[in-house]
Amino acid sequence: MSGFRVGSFDRGRIASLWHPFLPAQAATSLLEVDLEELWRSGKRLILLDVDHTIVQWRQETFPPGIEEWVAKAKGLGFDLCILSNTRNPERLARLATKLQIETVRDKFKPSPAMFRLAMIKFKRKADETIMIGDQIFTDVLGANRCGIEAIWVQKMEGNEFAGTKISRFGERILRSTLYKALVTPVDESPESPEIEGAKPTGEKTLIRQIIKFCIVGGTSFVIDFGLSFLFLRILPWNGVLLSQSLGAWLQTSFPSFFGWAKDAQTAAIPILGGLASFIAMFNSFIWNRSWTFRVRGKAERIAQLRRFYLISILGAVWNTLIFSALSNVISGHPNRSLVVAKVIAAGVVAVWNFLGQRYFAFRVAK
Template sequence: MRLPPGRYNRMAAGRMSRRFCPTSASENLLTIEPQLLWESGKRLILLDADNTLLPWRSEEIPETSRLWVSRAQAIGFKIVLVSNTRNQARLQMLAKELNVTAAVGKFKPSRSMFQFAMQQTGATPEEVVMIGDQIFTDVLGANRSGVDSILVHPLAEREFIGTKFNRLLEKVITRRLLHTMQSEEDDLPIVKPQGIFQRKIVRQFAKFCVVGGLSFLIDYNIRMTLQFAVPYGGGLLSDHVGNVLMQARIGTLYARDAASAFFPIASLTGGVIALLNSFFWNRKWTFRIAGAEERAAQFRKFVIISVSGILLNTLISGIVFNLMHLQDDKVGARVATVLATGIVAFWNFFGQRLYAFKKDPK
C-alpha cells in the first residue's frame, strides 16, 4: 500500500500518526514541479539520495534526476543531499557531480542534518522542503524539524534490509494516513501524468458510469420485484394496491387495470432509491467529498441536476423520435433513447462536477 499522489493534512491524522504524515505525496522526483515549489515560497530542497535521486547503492545518477536537479538550480533553489548512507565517499561523489552539498550529522530522523542544511544556507523552516522515499526517516525527520515534506515512491525494489523492515511498518502508518488526503493532484506542485486514464476527469467519468450502471440495476430490480414478486394475501402486492387505487378512482385517472395502476409506485420507489444510491456513491467515491458539511445543499443541487436531466431526456427523446419515426418506429425509439441517454449522462456528470459537488476553492 502506498500513499497516492496528493496533498495531506497532518492535523487530520491521529495523534500517533501525525508525525509520520507528509505534506504531500508524489509518484517520484520527476513528477514534482520545482517552479511551483518556488512559487509556494520554498528556497531550499533537501534531497534524499537512495531510492529518491538514484537507485539504492547505485553510483550512477539517472539522467532524468540530473536534469531535474539542474532545472531546480536554474530556478534558484539551493539543494542539499540529506542521506543516511554510511558510504561518505560515494555521497561526496554524488554531491560533487550534481554541484550540490551534502549535509553532515546524525542520521534521519534526527534533526541534526536538517539543522545543518538550514544553517549552511540560511533558509528558514518555512522555506524548506524535504523530498524522500521513507516515512520513518525523511518524513519523520522533516516533521520534527518543522519543514514540509514530499514522500515519493522508492525508485527501485532493492533496498537495505533494515529499510525492508521499515516498509512493513510504513504500510500500517499509510493505512492510518489515507483519510488525511485533502485533494487529489490537481492543486499540487506536481505535474500530472499525461496518459488519458491518468487524467482525473476521465477517472471521474469512469466512476460516474459505474455508479450509473449500479443505480440502473437497483432501479430495475426494485421495480421488477415490487411489480411481480412481492406477495400479499395470496396474490401480489401490486395487484392489491392497484385494486385499491382503482376502487378509489385514483388509478382510473391514468391506468386501465390494477397492475398498471401500481406501476408508477414501483417506478418511483426504484427511481428514488437509485437516485439516493447515485448521490451517495458519486459524492463519496466519484467526487471524493469527505465529511457531512454542505451535504444537504449538495443533495438539493443534485436533485435539481437529476430532475432537469430527466426533463432533458424526455425533450431530446421526443424531438429525435419525431424526426425519425417517419421511417421506422422501432429504430426511431432506439436512436432517440440512446442519444438522449448519452447526452443526459454528460449533462448529469458535468452538472454534478461543476455544480452539485463543486469544491470550494480554499
C-alpha cells in the same frame, strides 16, 4: 511499493498522533515534484535524500531526468543539499560532485541534526525549506520534527538495505491511516485511474484479511504461550508457584472435578491456561476488529466483543474435541499422531474463527 497514492495531505483530517509521520505531499518520483509551485509557495532550500530518491541503492548512475531536474531547480534559484548518513562517504561525494550540490552528514534521520545543519549552512528557516525523501520513518519524520514540510516520493525500483525493508513493513501499515488525510484527485474526479487501482477489489480485500488474520493469530499465539508459561511456571504465590498453590486448592476443594489431574500444577492448567487464552483472545479482538476487518465506530463494540468471544470459545472447544479425536490417528505412532492432530485441529479452528469473525462477530449491518 504498490498502492502508492499521490496528492497533498490535509493535517486536519487525521488525529494529531499521526502528524509527525504525515508528509505535505506524495509524488511517484522526484521528477513529479513541481518546482515552480514550490518556489511560489516560498520554498528556497531543497533537502534531498539519496537512496531510492535520487538514485537506486548502492548505484551511482542517476535515472533519466534526475540531473535535469536538479539543474532546473538550480536555475530557478533553489539551494539544494543532500542529507545523508551513509557509511560510504566516497560514493556520496561522487554523487554530489556529479550534481554539483552540497551535502550534510550527521546523526541518522529522523534525528533533527542534519536538517538543522543544512538550514544553518544555507541560512534558511524551516518554512523556506522542503525535504524530499522516500521513507516515512526517516525523511518525513525527521523533517516534521524540525517543522519542515516533506514530500514523500515513491521508492525507486530495486533492492534495498535489510533494515529498510522492516521499516517498509511499518510504512505499509501506517500509510492507510495517512491516506485518510490525502486530498487526492478522488475528491474531484472519481474516475482517476491512480485511485481506481489503489482501491482494493473484493478478492484483494479477502486475501489481505486472511494475511492480517494470520499475523494477528501469530501474535496471539505468542501472548497465549508466554502468559501460560508465566502463570504456570514463574509466578510465585506464598512461597510456592501460583500454579501449585492454586492446583492444590482446586484438588482439595473440588476433588470430583480435579481428580483426573496427576499433580497440583496440572490441575491448575484449565484455569491459568484458560486465563492466558482469554487475554490472548482479547488481543485478537482488538487487532482483528480495527486492522483485519476494519470495523469503525464504537456503537457496536460490546455486542461485537460478545459475539467474538462466543466464536473464539467455541473454536477452543472444537480444537480440544478434534485434537482428542485424532490423537491416535496414526496407529502405533503416538508422537506423529499428536503433531498431525494438532495441525489439523489448528487449521480447522483457524478457518472457523476467520469465517465466524468475518460473517458473524464483525458483520456490518447494511
